[in-house]
Amino acid sequence: MAGKATIRINGRHSPMAWLLYMTKLTVEIDGTPQPGSWGDRVISVPPGRHDVKIYFKYLTKSRCCEAGATVDAAEGSTIAMEYRTPMMMTAPGRLTVLG
Template sequence: MQFFLRFTALTVEVDGQAQKGTWSSRFVPLTPGSHRVDVYFRYLFKARCCEAGTTVEVSDGQVVELEYRAPQLMTSAGRLTAVG
């Protein structure tokens, strides 16, 4: 199933602003402070499939790395965690 997801556009939403993404690394510059990050993708008739979200605190000059993992079942939530 994971193979087929490579052909699906991933959406990264930061503070309510959606950005189309791919299933690879991406850099999103942010101002210092608290930011809400949500990740999901469209699958069949569901607009926000396997959604996962977290709030991150960003300090001046800091890089926060997050990793999104899609679940095995499309009816489950994904997982978005800080790396490192």
């Protein structure tokens, strides 16, 4: 895809955290939030450096288990990332750039 890059995110939580099935995972790229579902998500971005933050609303906390990373996306490239929730909902999540 000319002039574009792709960020592919896999967001998961433990099946034991069953309440999270009722939440939406928000992916924020360069300050623009994109609420959606857990699992795989593919987002097209312009080439360049991007700040990625991931979080979800849980009970009274609007940005629960937030994690972030800065990635450099070259034109035509795909950046694969993985988000995992922590065991405790008061801790930050883990966002890893794969490969």
